Amino acid sequence: MDVLLSGQLLFAALITGALYALIALGLNLVYGTMRLLNVAHGDLVMIGAYVAFWGLTLFGLSPIAGLVVAAAAGALLGWLTYLGLFRRLLASPQLMRRLEGNSLLLFFGISVILQNLAAMAFTASARGYQFMDQVYRFGDVALTGNRIFVLVTAVTICAAVYLLLRFHVFGLAIKALIERRDAAVIVGVDIDRVQIAAICLGFAIAAIAGVLVSTTEQISPFMGFPFTISAFVVIILGGLGNITAGLIAGLLLGVLEVYGVALTSAAYRSVLIYGVFIGILLIRPQGLLGRGSVVR
């Protein structure tokens, strides 16, 4: 019982949840604004992780600076992907009708390419480094420095994006695009610019999440897929395209995982996560805070 009430478990739940929320945020931005099913999202996390690793190993760059470099790399990749692949897709009414299916295939291809390029360039061996691994004790709770770093960064970025979407005119434009695309065009939102911004932001956030992951775990070219899966679970749970709901769902999933495991046993981790996921979808198919119908 005292494990359940302990600060240690709360901290673990917050970290897990914050990371889920951050990764899902990037995916939600891309899906919400453009209905693109980015199954390469986890591989963007992998790219960010490698940027941090090589930054540290080759140039002695701290992962804190690595955050900025990875974000830039992610944004660049997003920009290139948009210009090269999706701009035409999104502009043509015929192609828009099968957008989700086409984007799934395109992103699947991108995923395979990214994974194999990374494996060829860096070899498939696991890599890793230590960063801020001293343990700080606050009463009963012990926190490793890098985990505090992950929590603080993830929360800051989620909060910043939330505020951007709420108060800045560009954020409002993104929300408008998510809500009703044709109405956004009518009121004069520059769709092209907003889409580029959304995809760059989404990819950059994924890369930042990758840097955070690399400070606590080992990395390898094929590490991305589990992150893609959990990101999709989170955004579907919250409601596709609903950014705030995605953040809440991410946190919820982290809490569920850590406390659920503490209540039952570690062996039930997957059963808990996917069981609750299926349960919620059966009761509320649009997700916890999703709208009644999905705008196509």
Place this chain on the structure above:
Amino acid sequence: MNRRDLIAGAVLAASIGLGAGSALAADPVRIGFSIAKTGLFADAAPSQLNAYELWREQVNAAGGLDVAGTKRPVEFVSYDDQSNPGQAVRIYEKLITDDKVDLVLAPWGTPHHFALAPVLEKYKFPMVGNSAASAQLREIKPGYIWFPTSAIPDKIGPELAAMMKANKVTSVALISSVLPFSKEIKSFLLPALKKEGIELRVNEEYPPTTKDMTAMLTAVKKAKPDAIVALSYPSDSVLFAKQAKEIGLEAPFDFVLVGPTMDFYQKVVGSSANNIVTVGHWSPYRADWTKAKPFYDAYVKRFNEIPDHLDSALAYISCEILQQAVAKAGLDKEKLREVISTTTFDTINGPVQFKGVENVSTPTAFLQIQGDKIELVWPASIQTAPYRPKTSW
């Protein structure tokens, strides 16, 4: 005769001349294998592939592989089996029937080795295995496959219990991944612990995808055991070490199954790795294994990382065995089979001899990370350094 005929004739003559010339150079020995370049095992397989590459380069630098007297260069024919045993089976069939390779080396992983046994039997093609360990390998009909590892679950269980008993362990907390190798070891470890009178205070399992062990390790800490045994795989081995440090576990005997022998482990967990015990039967510091340290140094020089003391060593041993067998028997499959089954080989792990499919010369052993060295600490017969209790994470 017009000009076209003249040119055609000249080209024909030249190609015949060139063809005759090339027969003088030695034909390469083509060795085929599949390896997990993509998929689930892709981050573990490089330690094996690197050992293969190192061996090939060393052999070619020394003039080539000695095939019953003639030296011929070694050429690899390899494919990606995508971590899929079914794919490995198809690839080896292709290697044997279509690419017509002279010899084969093993793929990575226990399920792959087992999937290949019938194929090798069908084509009567011998293969020395390496990265495979399961008690089930005793059920494989001796024939065309051999397993040099001594890290077999039905021996690991009793040996680990014996080692803990010898180091005054009276209670243990066991956490285990649900992957087959871990579960197999657990099934032999639990009765062994009972037999040695060691109290089992925590017995938990977790899925390989686990991202957090806080609840489980808090329970372990509360139980205050003398020993913690984590039957884990590389990613959870890292998670375990990091969270053990955070939560502040205090058992003096800490065993982590897969991971500590690999180069990245100490790079990720740092000094937490110190004094962790793990499974393995090779160390470069055994003076009477004269080829051990040179292999270690050559590997470090070539790849800028330490060899995996389990997989890289085993892969290299399988190459050495093949090399010594081919020197005696040439490329004839039945002769090779005979030689591999009966000879005692001199490898980087000392002498290796097979009885049936199993290596009977190498004892089941345990390694311990001691500073920047990985030493053999059990059994006493091949020990390179005494066991040290773990004082901190």
